[in-house]
Structure formats: C-alpha cells, structure tokens
Amino acid sequence: MKAYIGIDIGSISTKGVIIDGDANILAESYLWTEGDPIGAVKRVLKELEQKKPAGVQVKAVGTTGSARKLIGVVLGAQIVKNEITAHAVGTMSRVPDVRTILEIGGQDSKIILLKDGIVTDYAMNTICAAGTGSFLMSQAKRLGLAIEELGELALKSQSPTRIAARCTVFAESDLVHKAQIGHKKEDIVAGICNAVVNNYLNNVGKGKRVLAPAVFQGGVSKNVGVVRAFEQILGHKVYVDEFGHLMGCLGVAVLAKKSGKEADFDFGVQDISFVTRGRECERCPNNCEIISVYRGEELLDSWGNKCER
Amino acid sequence: MYKISFPHMGKYHVPIKRLMETLVGEYGEVFAAPPITKRTIEVGTKHSPEFVCIPFKYNLGNFIESLDLGANVLFHTSGDCRMGFYNEVQEQILRDLGYEFKLCILETNARNRSLRDFHAMFKNLNPRLTYAKTISAILLAMRIIFAMDKIEKYVRENIGFESQAGELEKIENEFLRNVAKVKNFLGVGAVYRKYIKRLRAVKLSKPEKPIKVGVVGELYVLMEPFSNYFIEKELAKYGIQVTRFIDVSYLLFSPKHKIKNLLKESDGYVSYEIGADGTDSVAKCVYFAKNGYDGIIHLKPFGCTPEVNSIPIVQRVSEDYEIPVLYFSFDSQTSETGVKTRLEAFYDMLEMKRGTQ
Numbered sequence A: 001m002k003a004y005i006g007i008d009i010g011s012i013s014t015k016g017v018i019i020d021g022d023a024n025i026l027a028e029s030y031l032w033t034e035g036d037p038i039g040a041v042k043r044v045l046k047e048l049e050q051k052k053p054a055g056v057q058v059k060a061v062g063t064t065g066s067a068r069k070l071i072g073v074v075l076g077a078q079i080v081k082n083e084i085t086a087h088a089v090g091t092m093s094r095v096p097d098v099r100t101i102l103e104i105g106g107q108d109s110k111i112i113l114l115k116d117g118i119v120t121d122y123a124m125n126t127i128c129a130a131g132t133g134s135f136l137m138s139q140a141k142r143l144g145l146a147i148e149e150l151g152e153l154a155l156k157s158q159s160p161t162r163i164a165a166r167c168t169v170f171a172e173s174d175l176v177h178k179a180q181i182g183h184k185k186e187d188i189v190a191g192i193c194n195a196v197v198n199n200y201l202n203n204v205g206k207g208k209r210v211l212a213p214a215v216f217q218g219g220v221s222k223n224v225g226v227v228r229a230f231e232q233i234l235g236h237k238v239y240v241d242e243f244g245h246l247m248g249c250l251g252v253a254v255l256a257k258k259s260g261k262e263a264d265f266d267f268g269v270q271d272i273s274f275v276t277r278g279r280e281c282e283r284c285p286n287n288c289e290i291i292s293v294y295r296g297e298e299l300l301d302s303w304g305n306k307c308e309r
Numbered sequence B: 001m002y003k004i005s006f007p008h009m010g011k012y013h014v015p016i017k018r019l020m021e022t023l024v025g026e027y028g029e030v031f032a033a034p035p036i037t038k039r040t041i042e043v044g045t046k047h048s049p050e051f052v053c054i055p056f057k058y059n060l061g062n063f064i065e066s067l068d069l070g071a072n073v074l075f076h077t078s079g080d081c082r083m084g085f086y087n088e089v090q091e092q093i094l095r096d097l098g099y100e101f102k103l104c105i106l107e108t109n110a111r112n113r114s115l116r117d118f119h120a121m122f123k124n125l126n127p128r129l130t131y132a133k134t135i136s137a138i139l140l141a142m143r144i145i146f147a148m149d150k151i152e153k154y155v156r157e158n159i160g161f162e163s164q165a166g167e168l169e170k171i172e173n174e175f176l177r178n179v180a181k182v183k184n185f186l187g188v189g190a191v192y193r194k195y196i197k198r199l200r201a202v203k204l205s206k207p208e209k210p211i212k213v214g215v216v217g218e219l220y221v222l223m224e225p226f227s228n229y230f231i232e233k234e235l236a237k238y239g240i241q242v243t244r245f246i247d248v249s250y251l252l253f254s255p256k257h258k259i260k261n262l263l264k265e266s267d268g269y270v271s272y273e274i275g276a277d278g279t280d281s282v283a284k285c286v287y288f289a290k291n292g293y294d295g296i297i298h299l300k301p302f303g304c305t306p307e308v309n310s311i312p313i314v315q316r317v318s319e320d321y322e323i324p325v326l327y328f329s330f331d332s333q334t335s336e337t338g339v340k341t342r343l344e345a346f347y348d349m350l351e352m353k354r355g356t357q
Helices: A037-051 A068-075 A083-094 A133-142 A147-155 A168-180 A185-205 A224-234 A244-258 A267-271 B013-027 B038-046 B054-068 B083-096 B115-125 B131-161 B167-179 B185-201 B219-223 B231-237 B248-253 B259-265 B278-290 B305-321 B336-356
Strands: A002-009 A013-019 A025-032 A057-064 A100-104 A109-115 A118-124 A214-217 A274-280 A289-295 A298-303 B002-006 B028-032 B073-077 B102-106 B211-217 B240-244 B295-301 B325-330
Touching (some): A002 A037, A002 A244, A057 A244, A068 A298, A118 A185, A133 A185, A214 A224, B115 B131, B295 B336
Parallel strands (some): B295 B325
Antiparallel strands (some): A002 A013
C-alpha cells in the first residue's frame, strides 16, 4: 500500500504522521523538539517506523513548521510548505465545512478563516509571545503545577480571577499579586486561561469574525480550561479534534501526496549523521549568516545569502 | 570644501546626487550614504530611542556611516507625520555623539515648500549659484525622477515573468548609471526611450490573467526595499504582478495625491484626512478592490500612527469587497523568516482562490 509522511517541526514539539491515500492516519508520533530539530525528526521517524503497519511503502514526504526548510533538505522532501497552508489543508481533510481555525502553539498562534474550502484570510501573531503555550508553561511552573494539570484545575473554578491580558510581563506581575492577596489557585488558573483567549482574540484575531464551526488546535487545545474560555467568550461551540495537534503534519502529508512526485522513502536516514554549520560571510558589512547542511562531509545545501556571492 | 551626504531611499540617490552636484558646483563634493546593510540598521538602532519608527533608525544609521566617511553637510527631508520632527532629534543625537556637521532640510510638503527657500539653502553653500541654475537643476532632477519611476514601474509589473531571471534588473541598473550622466533635459528623454525599448524587448512569459497584488502603506518602508525585506522581489518569485502607486513622482508632483482626490477615491470610507499616507492607503485599497486585484499587502513601520489609523478602515474595505489584506509591521527586530512564511501562505491562499473560480 502507498503511504505518505508528513512532519511538522515546531519550536517546542515535533509531530509526524503516516497516512494512506485517503488521508487516514496509520501511524503518529509526537515529541519534544528540545532545540534539536534533526535529532527530534530522527526520533519521530523511528517511532513512525515501529508503528507503521506491515506492507506499507512510503512514497512521498512533506515538511512544515519552523524547521521545515532544514528538515526538507535532510529528508529530501517532495514538498516543503508553510504551517498556515498545512494546517488549513489538514483540518479540511477532517472537518470539510470548517469556517475558523484557531491555533495556539508553543511559540506562535494563528487564526485562519475559510469559506467553501478555501482560505480567505489568516493572521499570525507578529511580535509577541503573549497568549501562547510557552506563556502557559512558565506560569504553570510559577504556580508549581504541571502543564497537564492546568486545564482540569481551571474547570473547577467558579469565579475566574481577572488577569491583565495585554502583555505577558503585566500578566505575570498581576498573577503574582493576585496570588499573594489570597485568590484561589483554581481561580487564578482559570484567569490565565481567559487571559490567553482574550490576548489571542485581541492580538491575533484583531476584529476578524470567528464563525462556527470553529476548530481549536495546537498544543494549547489540549488544555480544557482554555477550550472552555474560548466557548464562553465566543458564545459558540469550539471543536477540538483528538488529532488536533497533528493537523500541520497531516496537512503537509496530504500535500505531499497531491504533489504527484513519488520516490521510495528509506527509513535508514535515521542512522545518517547530518551536520549544520553556520558562519558569517564577512565579505561586506551586511555579514549574512550562511547556514550549510552536510550529510557526513557532503554539502547538501546552504542558504542565508542576500547577494549572489 | 563641503562634503555633502544624504540618507538612502530606494534608488533615489541617483537624481538627488545629480541635483546637489549641479547646485553646489565646485564648492563641494556630493556622495550618497554607503549602501544600507545590516550594519547600518545596527548602528542606527543603537543610537535611536527604542520606540521610534524604523525609518528614523535607517536614516540615523545612514548619517553615521556618511559622517564616518568625512561628510560635513547632511541633507534630510521634512515629513507629514512625526517624521517632520525627526531631523531635529537626529541632529541632537549626532552632536551628542561628537560629530560636527551642518544639517539642511529639504521641505517636501507641497504646502510649505518654496523655491526661494530652496535656492537660499544652496546659495549658502555655493555663493555663485543663480536662480536660473537652481530652476534648471530642479527641472532636470524631476525629469530624471519621472523617467526612473516609469522604468521602475515597468520592471515591478513584469519582473515576476521574465524568462531569464535578472534581465530586467540588469537593464534598469544600466539605465540608472547612464541617466546619472546625461548633460541636459533632452538627454533624459533619449536615455529613457532607449532603455524602455530594451526593457520591452525582454522576453516575458506572462499568463493572460496573472495574480495581481497591490501594495499600500507608509512611504519609507514601501520605497526602501531593504526595510521591507525586498518584499516586491519575493512576490515576483511567485509570479505575482505587483502594483504600487507610491513613488517620489506620485508623492511630490501627482495631482492624484491631493487630499481632495484621495477622499473622492476612497468612496465614503474616509471623510477627512487621517494623516500622512493613511488616507492614501485607504483610497488605494478601494481602487484595488474595485479593479479586480486578488489581494492587498499593507506595510507600515511598527508604531506608525497614520497607518494604524488606516487599518480598521482598510479592514472594512477588505470585508465589504472580500479582498484579503496581509499586514506587516516592520521594526529592526522583524524576523525575515516570519515575513517569508506569511508571504508564502498569502500566495497559497490567492492561488487556491483562483483555482476554484
């Protein structure tokens, strides 16, 4: 049977799927990137290889996420796509009539509006990391909680604490203050969830209409507290797919299949050593940072130059 | 001996240098600031207030690099927004850094600019300057600006479709080198005709209905490609036809840029001026929406008040006409990867839309 791999290498986590020709997920993997995208991809591939049903031959590979270019070169991917398109395609393969995709990841967040199966508008948070997963993570740590407990705890709250949502720095000092004057932990946690949603709608959504059906995905969608906050603030149901965290890699796997280019993929790539080397060009004051990728000693590709040199 | 220098904006150093050389004559030597590089923006940012907008930082970087090469007279322009006050702040910063120089301001606002002030400013540098010479130098510079803007417009609209990449740009650069050397008014016309002919002869493979995108926003980030991460070049790579109205001929001399006409063009979306190029952005978005463009890209420096004013209105135009708008805010910290990712997604979106129609 023909199959396709999609890999989404994000700043925090790396996700991979194997799908069949009808976009059914055959195998999946989800683990932390830990600042080493190549290593993370090797681990993802190992897991996919173990979970993959017998008799499946991978014909094409797609990469997305912030390390898509690097990993695309390493794996010889058929397609390298930005995460916005990948998420839209992935989500539509599961919820064809979706109108709004809300996505909050580890370090960025996006909103994608769709109509009749076409992306009509999108936005990505630009400068600030407020209202993203890493903010939740640092606040959970401050409260001495594991990130996984956060959502359940928030659901217990009857009256969420008001927390300044404009900026993480303000949110953080507000949170400390509220904790010290005696607010209950669950109320504070629920307050953080509301802050994340408000911040997202103000900074990323910026007046865009969130129409139903809305799908919420990205790592933060695993947090039931944030899901409830979204539903309360938007006033309609927000769907969370059990595979919500895999939409990026699912989408790019679908795109890899659609690319029409096929070549047998070899899982042996896990055992090859890839090295990246960065240097500054220094031939003019611009000092372009050039990144070169090597397989063993062989130069695969390099990028970063502004001029033709 | 004066050593005269000025900051960069796109390729306009060609006519500006020529203009100043004619006016200053044997009393000075004119050179444009060294080309903008990462170093320029680094030194500019280092000495700028943190929250000032990005054109300030580029200009300051240009000035410092010019001064380090020995410039002792600096030219700057006025502006319609807070940019109008920048030159005074920059002068103070540079003096505090220990530089000694004379700062001259070119008034660009049509309401305030006067030939007499302009002449007097240069007469100060060149006592032998006559009115006749000033006028002829201005006319020549205008003529060069008109010609180069027309050439650039042709290149911008076609660069995404050349069969052999880089050809149009090569001809444009040759044009700029030659137009800088013309003797008089008539010479500009001759050089222009020669090169527009050569440009038109370049083989293009343009689809019948290419994807068309209009760019609007603040003038500096629109016209200085380094500050917008060469966005027009990036768009061209996807085979997108780019239209932009703002260039120097349009801003300084076009009747279409008059506020009365802009308000009319914006068709009820704005009823009074919203500052600097904000009104223009709205008017042109309405134009692009009505004229079958696929999308609009709105550029501004981070914190640009006139453009922040325009955004909610542009958003309404976008909703009413169902035309997608991509917004960019540039600062010295902007990530280039972020810009590229958004552009790629924007292109995918426009293409998907096209595919289903």
